[in-house]
Amino acid sequence: MVLELFENIFQLVAILAALLISIFRYIVSRNRTWIYSVVFFLSSLLSCYFWTAYLIIMGSTPNVSDMLAYFGWNTSYLVLLLLLIHIKSPQERRYFHILMLVPIPLNLWQLSLYITFGGVLNNIYQVTVCTLIACFCIQSILWHIRHRDISPPPHVHAAAFLYVTTEFGMWTCSCFDGPIGNLYYPCSFLNSLTCLLLVWAIMLSEKNEAYGPNMDKRVQNILKSVYVNVTLVCALGGLMLGAWIRDVLSSGISGQADTSVYDIIPLILFLISLIIVAATVTVIFIVIFEQKVMENNSLREARKVAERSNAAKSEFLAHMSHEIRTPMNAVLGMNEMVLNEGIRARDDLPEDREELHRIFSEIVNCSGNIESAGNSLLAIINDILDLSKIEAAKREIREGQYRLSSVINDVGNMVCFRARAKDLDFLADVDENLPDLLYGDEVRIRQVVTNLLNNAVKYTQEGSVTLSVKADGTEGYEKGQIIRLAFFIRDTGIGIKEEDMGRLFQSFERMDMKENSAIEGTGLGLAITRRLVGMMNGTIEVKSRYREGSEFILHIPQKVMSSETVGDCLRKTEDNSEKAYDGGDSFFAPAARVLIVDDTRMNLIVAAGLLKDTGMIIDTAGGGDEALELAAKSDYDLILLDQRMPVMDGIETLHILREREDREGKHTPVICLTADAIDGARDRYLKEGFTDYLTKPIEAKNLKKMVLKYLPEDKIQKG
Ligand code: ADP
Numbered sequence: 001m002v003l004e005l006f007e008n009i010f011q012l013v014a015i016l017a018a019l020l021i022s023i024f025r026y027i028v029s030r031n032r033t034w035i036y037s038v039v040f041f042l043s044s045l046l047s048c049y050f051w052t053a054y055l056i057i058m059g060s061t062p063n064v065s066d067m068l069a070y071f072g073w074n075t076s077y078l079v080l081l082l083l084l085i086h087i088k089s090p091q092e093r094r095y096f097h098i099l100m101l102v103p104i105p106l107n108l109w110q111l112s113l114y115i116t117f118g119g120v121l122n123n124i125y126q127v128t129v130c131t132l133i134a135c136f137c138i139q140s141i142l143w144h145i146r147h148r149d150i151s152p153p154p155h156v157h158a159a160a161f162l163y164v165t166t167e168f169g170m171w172t173c174s175c176f177d178g179p180i181g182n183l184y185y186p187c188s189f190l191n192s193l194t195c196l197l198l199v200w201a202i203m204l205s206e207k208n209e210a211y212g213p214n215m216d217k218r219v220q221n222i223l224k225s226v227y228v229n230v231t232l233v234c235a236l237g238g239l240m241l242g243a244w245i246r247d248v249l250s251s252g253i254s255g256q257a258d259t260s261v262y263d264i265i266p267l268i269l270f271l272i273s274l275i276i277v278a279a280t281v282t283v284i285f286i287v288i289f290e291q292k293v294m295e296n297n298s299l300r301e302a303r304k305v306a307e308r309s310n311a312a313k314s315e316f317l318a319h320m321s322h323e324i325r326t327p328m329n330a331v332l333g334m335n336e337m338v339l340n341e342g343i344r345a346r347d348d349l350p351e352d353r354e355e356l357h358r359i360f361s362e363i364v365n366c367s368g369n370i371e372s373a374g375n376s377l378l379a380i381i382n383d384i385l386d387l388s389k390i391e392a393a394k395r396e397i398r399e400g401q402y403r404l405s406s407v408i409n410d411v412g413n414m415v416c417f418r419a420r421a422k423d424l425d426f427l428a429d430v431d432e433n434l435p436d437l438l439y440g441d442e443v444r445i446r447q448v449v450t451n452l453l454n455n456a457v458k459y460t461q462e463g464s465v466t467l468s469v470k471a472d473g474t475e476g477y478e479k480g481q482i483i484r485l486a487f488f489i490r491d492t493g494i495g496i497k498e499e500d501m502g503r504l505f506q507s508f509e510r511m512d513m514k515e516n517s518a519i520e521g522t523g524l525g526l527a528i529t530r531r532l533v534g535m536m537n538g539t540i541e542v543k544s545r546y547r548e549g550s551e552f553i554l555h556i557p558q559k560v561m562s563s564e565t566v567g568d569c570l571r572k573t574e575d576n577s578e579k580a581y582d583g584g585d586s587f588f589a590p591a592a593r594v595l596i597v598d599d600t601r602m603n604l605i606v607a608a609g610l611l612k613d614t615g616m617i618i619d620t621a622g623g624g625d626e627a628l629e630l631a632a633k634s635d636y637d638l639i640l641l642d643q644r645m646p647v648m649d650g651i652e653t654l655h656i657l658r659e660r661e662d663r664e665g666k667h668t669p670v671i672c673l674t675a676d677a678i679d680g681a682r683d684r685y686l687k688e689g690f691t692d693y694l695t696k697p698i699e700a701k702n703l704k705k706m707v708l709k710y711l712p713e714d715k716i717q718k719g
Contacts, residue, residue, distance in 0.1 A: 003185060004055065004061070005052075005055060005056070007185055007188050007189065008048070008051060008052040008055055009052060010189060010192055011048055011052075011188065011191070011192040012045075012048050012049060012052050014192035014193065014195050014196055015041055015044050015045050015048050015192070015195055016045060017196065018037075018041045018195040018196055018198065018199045019038065019041035019042060019045055021196075021199050022034050022037040022038045022041055022199060022202075023038055023284075025037075025199075025202070025203065025206075026038060029206060030291075031206050032086070033083065033086060033087055033156075033202055033205075033206070034202065035284070035288075036079055036080075036082060036083035036086060037083065037198070037199065037202055038284065039079045040076050040079040040080050040083060041076075041195065043072045043073070043075035043076035043079060044072055044073060044076040044195070045072065046071065046072030046075075047069060047070060047071060047072030047073040047076075048072070050062070050069060050072070051069055054069075070122050070126075073126070074122070074125060074126065074129075077126060077129040077130055077133065078129060080133055080160060080163070081129060081132055081133050081136070083156070083160075084133065084136045084137065084140070084156070084157060084160055085136070087156055087205065088136075088140060089151070092139070092140060092143045092151065095139060095142070095143045095146075096139075097139065097142045097143075099138060099142060100135050100136075100138040100139040100142060101135065102138060103131050103134035103135055103138065104131060104135070106168075107127050107128075107130070107131040107134070107168070110127050110168060110171060110172060111123075111124065111127050113171075113172065113175045114127070114171075114175070116175075123171075126167075126171075127171075130164045130167055130168065133160060133161075133164045134161060134164050134165070136157070137154075137157040137158070137160050137161035137164070138161070140154040140157035141154050141157060141158065141161075152205060153204075153205075154205075155200075155201035155202075155204045155205045156198065156201045156202055156205050158201065159194060159197045159198040159200070159201035160198060160201075162190075162194045162197065163191065163194040163195070163197075163198060166187050166188075166190045166191035166194055167191060169183060169184075169187035169190075169191075170184055170187045170188055170191060173187055310391065311391075313388075314388040314389075314391040315388075317384055317385070317387075317388035318385055318388040318389055320384075321381045321382070321384045321385035321388070322385065324381050325378070325381060325382075325385075325696060326600070326644075326696060328374065328377065328378055328381070329603060329606070329696040329698060330600065330602035330603055330606055331370075331374055332371070332374045332375070332378070333602075333603070333606030333607070333609070333610065333698060334602065334605070334606055334609075335367055335370045335371055335374060336371070336606075336610065336699075336700055337606065337609040337610065338363065338367045339364060339367040339368065339371060340700075342360050342363045342364040342367055343364055345360050346360035346361055346364060376520060380522050380524075383522055383524040383525065383528060384522075384524065386524075386528050387507060387524055387527060387528050387531075390528065390531045390532070390535075395532075395535070397441045397444060397535050397536055398441055398443070399439060399440055399441050400439070400440075400441075400442065401437060401438070401439055401561055402437075402438060402439075402440070402442035403436055403437060403438075404434060404435070404436050404437075404438050404469075404485075404566055405436050405566045405567070407442060407445060407446055407449070408428070408430055408467075408469055408566070410446065411446060411449050411450050411453060411467070412426075412428050412467065414450060414453070415450075415453040415454070415456075415457060415465065415467070418454070418457045419457050419464075419465050422457060422460075422461075423462070424457060424460055424462070424463065424464055424465055425463070425464035425465070426464065426465050426466075426467075427464055427465070427466040427467070428466070428467050428468075429466065429467070429468040429469075430467075430468070430469045430566060431469060431470045431471065431566070432565060432566055432567055433477075433565050433566075434469065434470070434471055434477075434485075434565060434566040435471075435477040435483070435560040435561075435562065435563065435564065435565060435566070436562070436564045436565055436566045436567070437560070437561040437562040437564055438485070438558045438559065438560060438561060439558065439559035439560075439561050440485075440536065440556070440558040440559065441536060444532050444535070444536060445536075445556065447528075447529075447532060448529045448532050448533055448540075448554060449467075449487050449489070449554070451525045451526070451528070451529045452487075452489040452529065452552045452554070453465065453467060453489055454525070455525060455526070455552075456489050456490070456491035456493065456550070456552075457491075458519055458521070459491065459493040459494050459516065459519065459550070460491040460492055460493030460494070460549075461493065461494070462492070463491070463492030463493070463549070464491070464492055465489070465490070465491045465492075466488070466489070466490040466491070467487065467488070467489055468486075468487070468488040468490070469485070469486070469487055469488075470486045470488070471483040471484060471485050471486060472484045472486075477560045477563055477565075478560065478563060479560055479561060479562055479563060480559065480560065481559070481560045482557050482558070482559055482560075483557070483558055483559075483560060484555050484556070484557055485555070485556050485557070485558045486553065486554065486555050487553070487554040487556075488551060488552075488553050488554075489551065489552045489553075489554075490549065490550070490551045491549050491550055491551075492548070492549040493549055493550065494512065494515055494516065494546075494547065495544045495545050495546040495547050495548050495549055495550050496511055496512070496542065496544040496546065496550055497511065497512060497546045498546070500512065501542065501544070504526055504542060505526050505527055505529075505530040505540075506523075506527060507523065507524055507527040508522065508523045508524065508527075509523045509527075510522075510523040533554060533556065536556050536557075537556075537557055538554060538555050538556035538557065539554075539555045540552065540553070540554050540555075541553045586704075587614060587704070587708055587716050587717065588614060588615050588716075588717040589614050589615060589616050589711055589715050589716050589717065590615040590616065590617075590717075591715045592614075592616045592617065592637045592638070592711050592712075592715040592716075593616065593617045593619070593634060593635065593636050593637055594611065594616050594617070594618050594619070594636060594637060594638045594639070594640065594707065595618075595619045595620070595621060595627060595630055595631060595634075595636045595638075595639045595640070596608060596618060596619070596620045596621070596639075596640045597620070597621045597622075597623070597624070597626075597627040597639065597640065597641045597642055597645075597650075597653070598620075598622070598642040598645070598673065599622055599623055599642065599645040599646060600642075601622065603642065603673075603696075604620040604622070606698070607640060607673075607698060607703065608620060610698065610700045610703050610704075611703065611704070611707065614704065614707070616707075619634070619636075623645055623646075623647060623648065624645060624647065624648030624649065624650070624652060624653035624656075625647070625648060627639070627641065627653055627657075628653060628656055628657060628660075631657060631668070632660070635666075635668075636668050637668070637669075637710075637711055637712055637715060638668065638669050638670075638671065638707060638710050638711060639657075639668055639669070639670045639671070640670075640671050640673055640694075641653060641654060641670050641671065641672060641673060641690075642673045642674070643672050643673065643674040643685065644674065650672060650673075650674075651688050654670055654688060654689050654690060655688075655689065657670070658689050669691040669692070669710040670689075670690055670691050671690065671691060671692045671693070671694055671706055671710070672685045672690040672692070672693045672694065673694055673696060673698065674693070674694075674695060674696060691710060692706060692709070692710070694706055
């Protein structure tokens with residue numbers, strides 16, 4: 001009896017110590033494994049506490065079939081099984097070796113013993129769960145032997161294996177004496193010690209770098225208070241129980257009490273242990289919940305900060321690229337003048353001026369290089385501007401009615417020209433039954449298809465580039481119907497490696513730089529394309545074989561506006577474009593008078609220089625005041641007015657001019673010159689009263705086209 005009592009108290013102390021260490025380790029490391037460990041020891045403690053107290057008070061052990069006595073232990077076996085699964089790696093969980101089944105026959109023997117010696121359902125459950133634990137432990141040990149290099153030593157599984165082995169030892173010894181006498185007590189003491197071993201094993205296998213040092217101070221304090229609370233609750237529970245037992249026993253001894261009162265002792269003991277366990281578990285979960293809430297809050301805060309700095313970055317990039325576009329206007333414009341003048345001077349030189357001819361050719365050459373480098377720089381700036389506008393959510397989709405045939409024709413012509421320059425074939429395959437009049441964002445569709453076609457040409461050295469345009473369904477489109485417009489852009493170029501596919505649409509990512517080092521690019525095109533396609537509710541896919549070619553597939557939903565079909569669109573629009581370019585930039589208007597207003601002197605020189613060969617009378621003004629003064633003195637046929645100027649900006653100047661003209665009954669066409677290429681700018685300027693809008697940097701062709709459009713016809717001499 002004394003040994004039995006000592007065994008039980010020893011076990012109780014060992015489990016309590018293991019529990020307290022587990023809780024403390026959890027406080028320090030925040031490793032989840034300790035939660036399993038805490039629940040495991042708490043459940044064991046429940047039964048152990050009940051058993052020991054029962055033994056002390058009743059002088060006998062509870063009945064084996066008493067479910068109350070086994071409730072805690074049964075739960076603890078299950079939790080131990082979960083703990084072992086939790087710390088296994090996924091590969092380890094799938095690993096199978098026939099030796100891991102060794103415990104099964106041994107445990108069948110254990111079961112047969114129980115049945116012979118009067119087994120109950122409870123025993124079957126215990127044996128089954130512990131057998132599973134043993135199998136899992138052997139699995140881990142075998143896995144470690146096979147994969148020493150990647151698998152850490154299975155300390156926890158080894159300790160758990162010892163734990164279940166000693167459990168089995170106790171069960172077996174409780175059925176019969178072995179050849180060297182009954183080993184029940186040695187097994188039981190060993191079993192208690194393995195509880196501490198298990199805690200030590202978890203400490204050894206712990207990987208908590210991510211949590212420990214970074215843990216929030218507040219949470220640490222809360223956890224520490226939980227630790228103190230658990231200890232207090234345990235101690236208080238024990239104290240109350242002790243006092244109660246003392247009273248009951250002393251009244252029993254004095255003979256004044258009814259002895260039947262002893263019958264409720266097991267139940268009360270069980271309830272007290274259950275309350276202690278429940279209180280501890282609840283506190284732990286409250287703490288975990290609190291921790292989660294705090295983590296979420298700090299995550300939310302961090303996200304807000306990240307979003308704010310991202311918006312600031314986009315804003316900065318947008319601003320920077322906008323600012324760079326303005327001086328680029330001057331550089332490219334001046335260069336165009338140098339180029340034009342250089343060519344003219346070179347061609348006009350008499351045959352015998354060889355040295356001068358050489359010098360002018362050199363100038364033309366350098367100027368050509370400046371033009372191409374300047375255009376590349378401008379393209380990069382535009383891409384950055386575009387992307388940062390998209391990221392700052394300033395890019396909108398502006399839908400309207402458009403002709404698909406015109407889009408296909410324009411992008412086709414553009415790529416055809418580039419492909420020919422590289423000796424590539426360009427093939428177009430357009431479903432002629434496609435509806436022509438659609439509703440969507442024409443500008444963006446042009447942009448994404450052009451981007452993909454440009455890439456196809458850029459990354460193809462020989463072979464062909466193909467553009468196919470199709471849609472869901474083949475015939476009979478009706479007005480109002482939504483179709484999934486599909487563009488297939490195929491090339492026979494370098495292709496993309498399988499491993500690069502994941503990075504393809506990320507900003508500033510360029511693939512295969514060994515092969516593509518000579519090809520210019522920023523890695524922004526596809527990032528912009530994907531975002532724009534997403535904004536139009538479309539999708540983009542890529543299929544590629546390295547060194548064989550790539551195919552980009554775009555799907556964009558568009559609304560049909562009429563049943564008219566695309567027909568032979570490429571031929572149809574070719575005629576139109578010829579008409580549109582007919583003599584567009586070559587005219588002479590010596591009687592026309594034009595005023596150009598810009599606060600940057602260089603821009604004035606550029607614009608005037610570009611229009612020089614039209615023979616027009618060109619006046620320039622450096623600000624709004626001066627422009628109004630000049631406009632009051634002379635009658636202009638056209639005014640080109642910069643929008644962004646200090647003191648009096650373009651809009652203010654225009655408003656004063658219009659007020660004055662309204663009184664005088666005049667209306668001079670005023671074109672807005674601006675570097676502002678953002679969406680909605682055009683509408684905004686037209687609403688302010690501008691007649692039209694021209695973006696900087698100004699190209700000679702566009703400028704002349706615009707001037708030609710608004711000059712009075714009687715002042716123009718074509719050709
Ligand atoms: P950029 O062409 O300016 O480098 P993109 O964003 O358009 O940037 O493309 C990103 C990368 O994807 C390119 O650098 C290239 O390596 C790869 N890529 C894009 N299109 C193709 C294509 N048609 N064939 C092969 N590689 C391509």
